[in-house]
Each structure stands twice: as C-alpha cells, then as structure tokens.
Amino acid sequence: MNTQKKKILVVDDDENLRTVLVDKLEISGFDALGAKDGQEGLDKALTNHPDMVILDGMMPRLTGWQVLEKLRQDTWGKDVKVIMLTAVEDFEKMAKAMEGGSCQYLVKTNYSLDEVVKKIQDMFAGKK
Amino acid sequence: MPNNQLIKKHLLNSLVVFISLIGFLGFILFIFYRVSSESSLYLSNSLAFLQFKILAVSVIVVSTLVAYIIYLLCTSETRTRLLVLEATRELAESKGQLQKLYEGAPVPYLTLNSKGEVQDLNKAALRFFGVVAEDMLQKNFFSFFSDEEKEKTAQLVQHYNLRIPINREEVRIVNKVGDVRWVLLSVFDMGSSTKNGRLGLVTVFDIDDQKKLEQTKTEFVSLASHQLRTPLATFKWYIDMLLSGGLGELPEKPKDYISKLYTVNEEMIDLVDTLLNVSRLELGKLTIEKKETNVPEAVESILTELSSQITKKNIVIEKSFGDGLKNLDSDPRLLRIAIHNLLTNAVKYTGEGGRVTVSLAETLSGKTISVSDTGLGIPKSEQGKIFQKLFRASNVKDVSASQSTGLGLYLIKSIVENLGGTLSFVSEEGKGSTFTIKL
Numbered sequence: 001m002n003t004q005k006k007k008i009l010v011v012d013d014d015e016n017l018r019t020v021l022v023d024k025l026e027i028s029g030f031d032a033l034g035a036k037d038g039q040e041g042l043d044k045a046l047t048n049h050p051d052m053v054i055l056d057g058m059m060p061r062l063t064g065w066q067v068l069e070k071l072r073q074d075t076w077g078k079d080v081k082v083i084m085l086t087a088v089e090d091f092e093k094m095a096k097a098m099e100g101g102s103c104q105y106l107v108k109t110n111y112s113l114d115e116v117v118k119k120i121q122d123m124f125a126g127k128k
Numbered sequence: 129m130p131n132n133q134l135i136k137k138h139l140l141n142s143l144v145v146f147i148s149l150i151g152f153l154g155f156i157l158f159i160f161y162r163v164s165s166e167s168s169l170y171l172s173n174s175l176a177f178l179q180f181k182i183l184a185v186s187v188i189v190v191s192t193l194v195a196y197i198i199y200l201l202c203t204s205e206t207r208t209r210l211l212v213l214e215a216t217r218e219l220a221e222s223k224g225q226l227q228k229l230y231e232g233a234p235v236p237y238l239t240l241n242s243k244g245e246v247q248d249l250n251k252a253a254l255r256f257f258g259v260v261a262e263d264m265l266q267k268n269f270f271s272f273f274s275d276e277e278k279e280k281t282a283q284l285v286q287h288y289n290l291r292i293p294i295n296r297e298e299v300r301i302v303n304k305v306g307d308v309r310w311v312l313l314s315v316f317d318m319g320s321s322t323k324n325g326r327l328g329l330v331t332v333f334d335i336d337d338q339k340k341l342e343q344t345k346t347e348f349v350s351l352a353s354h355q356l357r358t359p360l361a362t363f364k365w366y367i368d369m370l371l372s373g374g375l376g377e378l379p380e381k382p383k384d385y386i387s388k389l390y391t392v393n394e395e396m397i398d399l400v401d402t403l404l405n406v407s408r409l410e411l412g413k414l415t416i417e418k419k420e421t422n423v424p425e426a427v428e429s430i431l432t433e434l435s436s437q438i439t440k441k442n443i444v445i446e447k448s449f450g451d452g453l454k455n456l457d458s459d460p461r462l463l464r465i466a467i468h469n470l471l472t473n474a475v476k477y478t479g480e481g482g483r484v485t486v487s488l489a490e491t492l493s494g495k496t497i498s499v500s501d502t503g504l505g506i507p508k509s510e511q512g513k514i515f516q517k518l519f520r521a522s523n524v525k526d527v528s529a530s531q532s533t534g535l536g537l538y539l540i541k542s543i544v545e546n547l548g549g550t551l552s553f554v555s556e557e558g559k560g561s562t563f564t565i566k567l
Contacts, residue, residue, distance in 0.1 A: 014358055014362070016362045016366070017358065017361060017362055017365065020362070020365045020366055020369055021365065023369065024365070024368075024369060027374045028374075058354060087353070087354045087357040087358050087361065088353055088354050088357065088404075107357075108357065108358070108361035108364075108365075109357050109360050109361045109364060109397045109400070109401075112364065112365075112368050113365050113368040113369065113372075114368065114372060
C-alpha cells in the first residue's frame, strides 16, 4: 500500500481553486481527482474510496457539511480522512465536524498551498 | 354624598364638644368667683391672694388640657373616617392614572391569570395581535406562540407556573392574520388579587424589524466574505504555484512582480479578515473558547508571517519573553488576532531601520503582552480617540487606506475586553508607541 500513491478527492464548486489544488497535489506525489459539487463529490467518494476527501463548505446540491454527515453514516466513509477547506469559519459546524472521525478544518486564505500539502502529509503520517 | 355627611357630622361633633367645654370652663370660673368673693377677708392677705391666683391658673390649664383630650376622644372616629376617605380618593386617582398608562402605552401589555389565560389587554396589544378583546380574553396566552418555538414555549410555561420571572426572552408570536413576529417577552408576577387569584403582567416588545435587519446584515457579511475570500484564495494559490509549485525557477523580474502581487493579496486577505471579525464582534458572533494558549509561539508565528515587511524596512525585532505565558488560559484564536493586529501596526508605522520590541511578562497584577515601536507615534490631541471605530490619526493619513482602515485598534480593544483584559498605551508623536494587553 505504501508504494502506491495516496488517492485524494477534491470537492469544490470553484473550478479555479479545484484545478490548482488538484495540480499541486499531483505535483506533490498524490493521485488527485476533482468533483464540482457536493453530490458529485459524495458519489465519487463512495465509488472510488479515496484515502482522503477535501471538502469545500458552501456548494450547490449538497454542502460540504452535508457530504461529511453522509460520509460518516457510511461504513467505509465513517473512518475516511477529511479536510474541510472552506472560505468562511463556521465555529459551530467546525466543532461538530471534529467530533467524529479524522477531520481537519482549514480556512483557504489562511494557508498557502505548501502548508495545505504539509497538513495532508501530517494527517497521513498520523500526526494531529 | 357620604363624604359631605361625614364632614357635617365631624363639624357637629366638634361644635358640641366645644360648647360643652366652654360651659365647663364657665362653671369652673363661676366656682372661683364665688369662692373668692366669699373669702374676701381672708384674701386681703397678699400672700394668700397670690397662692389663690396660682391655684386658679393651674386649675384652668389642667381643665383646658382635660377638655382637649375629651375633644380628641370624642371626634377620633369621624377624623379617622375622614383620613380613610382622603386616602381612598388618592388611591382611586393613582389607579386611574395607572390604568390610563396601561391602556395607552405604546407597548403591548396583557394580564394573565394563574393558568396563563388572558384576563385583560391594552390597545397596543389589540393592535399587535390584530384582534378585538373578545378574541383573546380567557384564551391561553402561550397558545399564540409559533409552532417553531415548541421547546421554548414549554420552558416558558414551566417558568410561568413556577413564578420564575421571564425577562426579555426572544420568541416568535403568531398574530391573527398568521404573521409570525419576533418579540422580546417579559412576564412579571404581580402578586395575587382576591378576585382573580395570581396575576402575571406580560409585555410584548416587537423586535421583528430589528431581527430581520440583523439577519440581513449577517447574511450580507457571510456572503460578502465568502465571495471575497474565494477569489483571494484563488490568487494566493495560483501565485503559490508560480513561485513554488515545482514549475521551475522564474526569471528575476517576473518573480519580483509576482511577489508584489502576493504581498498586496495578503494585505487584502488581512483586510477582509478584519472586516469579518468586526462584523462578527458587532453581531455578538465572536464566541470565546478558552483553552491553553502558547503566547510566545503565537508571536513567533506572526513574526514569521510579517518577515518580508520586517526585512524590507530593516526593522530590528527585540524579544523579551518570560516563561509564564506559555500556557495562558485564553482563546488562542482571538488572542492571535489581537497580537497580530498590534504587531502589524507596529511594523506598518515604524520607519526604515526602526525597532519593534515584544515583551511578555508575568507580574503580580497580571500577565502582560507589550508591543513597542520607534514609529510615528500618536499626536497627543488625538490620543483619546484612537479606539474609536474608523478613526485614523492625522499623521498616518499618507499611509494608504487599504493598509490603514481605522479598524485595527477598535478590534484589538474589543477582543481584549471580551477576553476579560484591558488594553492601554503610551505614545509620543515622532518617537513611538507602546501598547500593552493585560490579561
């Protein structure tokens, strides 16, 4: 498993952000794929079983928070690593997201791409 | 009128007692007169005459006093009744005034019995509910609450039954035409009356317009910040990709230009963060979560963030960190925002080659975080205004508005006070400033 590239699903309705993040992850040695809204993200997650799901907060069809809730109800999804990568802090939702499973919460403008990659690597390495 | 009859009776009483007293005094004087004329021989002795006069005066004084007491005793009943009548009249007058106040007040008032049924309501309440009195009388007041307030309603009913005062609770009430309106509800126990048992006075303060405005503002801030932050993040990440995304080294000039874009973008991100934090603060949405806060670590990470500006202006950073602030019980996120703003200000307003000193100290009176600079300083005449929202000192006006918003110190002070601390400063124009957070 270790020799295989980790698979990361990036779910964000903003095409520019999704593209640059997918590119950066590819360059950093991950196998990255994108989804353009919550519903597509949930479908892709449940069929592809990625090692990590990166979710935007506000998205059409299903919000990132709703996707997270549905993932946590799934037998596979309940343990999958998740990063909530949102534009706006929502402290209540953040606290709730942290409750179950492995989940990090980042605000996009506060982190450079390198820092995001560092967080991902730390999560795979089992660091908090 | 019983009042007049009472006064007549009182006067008559007084007259009878007065006439009897005059008669009594006359009788006493008559006795003296007889005694003095019958013993004129004996009274020729001047000493004996003086004794007789003293006796006469004493008898007159004592009998006047006795007469007055008799007068008081005889008229006490009528006088008491007169006083009671006067008090009753005053009571009725003030009750009438209170009733007018209740009736005509612009705030809806309702009176409830012990079961919570409406016994009475004023004109403003009729207008608020869009009803005539009969529509509400004897109906349970709590049945007019919105269905969405079930839990809250149950809680409020319990409070009412246990006679716990309900003070300015926000609830939604439905009026006759089905409009749901937010109100501030207060219910006070008015004690018991013999006729109706326990009474509760309800005031219903309509805050629906205020609520809607607040909601619109929140939505706007949330929307605006989301809409602004997404493109800012896009800029940030694409510049990241160009500068360090593994696309190979860029030529010097393009790299320089892109770095400038990066700096400006970071300033915009800071500005949006500040606006968002100020809005949250004003909407009361800046929740405090206290936990172990490592202040030296936070300062170091902020200084790393500001390193490009610090290097550019050749500013010397001096640090004096105690051990005590490594595990401060505070909100790390909020405290970081406050310190970040203090350090940004210090670097922004300090000239080429200046010095910024950060001191963390633990004293008997509290823990302090101080930031000193050798910068512009604040003119003495303006020192009283610097914590006002949007205030910019006259000597910083040439710093561009995107870099100096007049929100920073306002935000820092509000945050520090929310954390239970104080913010103070000393400053001299042209020499620099020291800002101290005390927690």
